[in-house]
Ligand SMILES: Nc1ncnc2c1ncn2[C@@H]1O[C@H](COP(=O)(O)OP(=O)(O)OP(=O)(O)O)[C@@H](O)[C@H]1O
């Protein structure tokens with residue numbers, strides 16, 4: 047596998063690097079902690095000194111949200127220019143500009159702040175906890191409450207909660223790719239390393255934010271929050287909750303518009319000055335045009351759509367941990383899912399015991415029960431609970447001496463028991479292949495019986511035993527030389543709604559693949575029942591493929607069986623490399639790694655804590671159908687965002703270009719700077735209703751990807767269409783109405799506002815508007831309302847101070863004709879445009895820091911005190 051590690055290994059200079067050079071005893075001493083008791087002294091003092099174990103804050107803050115609105119240099123320039131113009135006597139215009147700017151900023155701020163509040167509310171629902179030893183007691187605490195000196199345990203699938211010096215490990219491996227770029231997990235021990243050792247080789251430490259890929263460990267916290275290695279990286283990165291991938295895509299769109307604005311405004315400025323017009327007027331006018339072009343409200347539209355989406359999903363009992371997860375859902379091309387507990391009920395029912403020797407069926411079950419982790423029907427896994435529920439009457443006369451718990455690598459559980467007659471027996475229960483591999487003299491009928499059960503789609507475990515001398519200690523090396531006793535068969539049928547849910551996902555263009563620890567024939571059986579493909583690869587097949595071969599195999603494989611937790615994660619990683627958005631749906635400890643690795647990890651309410659902790663989205667109800675709803679919601683938001691973008695690039699840019707052009711041949715400004723800004727404010731207001739709009743089926747049927755080339759083409763076709771009608775308006779105003787400056791500006795203000803606002807009703811769909819695709823009521827009301835405000839404004843008392851004058855009624859008649867003509871022409875343009883539009887798959891803007899951001903979100907507090 048490839049190592050993406052930086053070429054020059056960086057020797058970290060943090061607390062964890064120091065601790066890596068100390069032995070475990072000195073570390074404990076340095077932290078003033080007794081390994082058997084944990085932190086006892088002054089916890090509050092430790093917390094006050096170290097600060098919360100957080101690298102980011104999710105508090106909705108007023109000032110930064112306001113700062114975002116004011117950050118645009120355009121706005122600054124505009125205000126400066128307005129102040130200058132006020133100073134030289136243009137009081138009225140400057141005051142109007144000031145008012146409109148304040149209103150626009152307020153609008154953007156209000157929306158952004160509301161979305162931040164929603165993001166904070168989501169965060170507040172989610173808690174990541176860890177178990178620590180304090181005062182000699184094990185207790186669960188929020189990860190943000192960890193302090194240096196705390197003793198914590200980590201196990202498969204956990205995110206390491208702080209920088210730890212390891213005191214004890216069993217087969218511990220950590221995936222540190224988020225910090226080092228190294229995709230192969232690092233093997234951990236408790237030894238020391240020399241000073242100056244690079245980060246990737248600190249084997250005696252586990253680093254905050256990395257994921258336990260195998261085994262387990264116990265360690266002492268040596269650094270928290272910003273003082274950790276992870277903190278050093280994440281704190282520098284802006285982990286703002288609203289920084290979503292939409293925004294990343296939008297950035298390239300904003301850059302496109304910025305270029306248009308720069309070119310237009312420079313041209314306007316240069317030509318106006320060359321024509322001898324007053325410099326200040328020209329500056330104000332071109333700045334207003336630039337403001338008119340820039341989509342200031344876009345971030346607010348996106349974040350408030352996401353916030354509304356999260357509310358809608360929570361009504362469907364889908365919990366998204368962060369707002370971004372919704373757009374990630376909309377972006378999914380491939381869903382990888384485990385089988386047990388997600389596609390199936392996950393509550394297996396014991397069917398029968400099949401002896402393979404002379405035992406009676408109830409004896410086989412009895413042997414199996416001796417090697418289960420549950421003794422009273424709780425704990426253990428679902429299969430164990432099913433066996434326990436079928437326990438034969440009468441108490442067991444054997445005594446359990448030792449137990450080796452189940453793990454997903456061995457796929458075995460073993461117990462050492464002493465039977466009534468005093469013999470000691472090792473009992474091993476587990477995946478049939480794993481058990482039979484360790485058996486001697488397997489009767490020939492077993493394979494046949496097993497194949498029959500598998501073919502019926504039943505879950506099967508095999509039970510085997512071996513007599514050992516008394517005083518024996520049980521280890522995994524005892525799992526050999528066994529005699530098979532029989533098979534225990536259970537059924538775990540698919541959920542009622544699984545087939546429906548999967549076909550809805552297929553309708554959304556999502557490919558579903560099953561990735562399970564269960565046997566291939568069982569997985570295939572379930573997949574057939576659910577209408578999924580049945581081409582299989584097993585864990586053993588995967589082991590001989592390198593990543594490129596696996597990438598090629600992925601295209602044709604729909605079931606992965608008998609795979610380990612690491613295999614699951616590898617399949618996710620390789621699938622992501624092929625470009626699409628990858629979701630992983632799983633509920634077990636064995637799914638946690640894959641959940642961490644996916645673009646969006648999904649879990650269910652009944653899942654294990656590790657899986658729920660690793661997931662971004664949790665389905666709180668058993669109903670899998672909500673998954674398709676989540677995807678649709680994500681895509682709907684995307685589709686609506688695109689509407690705003692298309693509107694901005696067609697009519698709006700067209701109008702601004704017309705204004706720029708007109709200023710060149712008219713003897714006066716075609717619209718006053720303050721009027722342009724007012725026009726822009728009204729237009730923006732109407733767009734705030736876009737998030738409520740419906741999306742057509744065909745629009746949500748494809749994964750939501752950004753396509754800047756498409757947007758550019760759209761602009762080049764529909765921008766000029768808009769300018770064409772502006773030109774017609776100019777002609778009518780000048781030649782028919784013989785308009786002076788004030789009348790001209792008023793007439794054009796009303797026309798341009800009407801065309802650029804109403805165009806959304808046409809471009810919101812590829813179909814025939816209204817008739818074939820109905821817009822949402824709020825959108826219609828907002829669009830029509832804003833046009834009405836624009837139309838009556840010249841007749842109100844405000845008109846004078848805004849530089850407007852009442853228009854003759856006949857002009858309104860002409861205007862109606864123009865608007866209708868314009869919208870019809872847009873329809874013709876749409877038909878032609880979409881007929882020739884290429885179906886090229888768009889490049890997906892990927893946030894290179896997405897895993898870092900996601901990991902950082904779990905170390906987030908409302909108030910982060912600065913140390
Ligand atoms: N309690 C158990 N005792 C013995 N063997 C078990 C037990 N639980 C599971 N197994 C065996 O180990 C195999 C793998 O289990 P694992 O939990 O990794 O995957 P799974 O739950 O079957 O599948 P999925 O990945 O779809 O959830 C099972 O198919 C079964 O044969």
Ligand SMILES: [Mg+2]
Nearest residue numbers: 384386633634
């Ligand atoms: Mg499972």
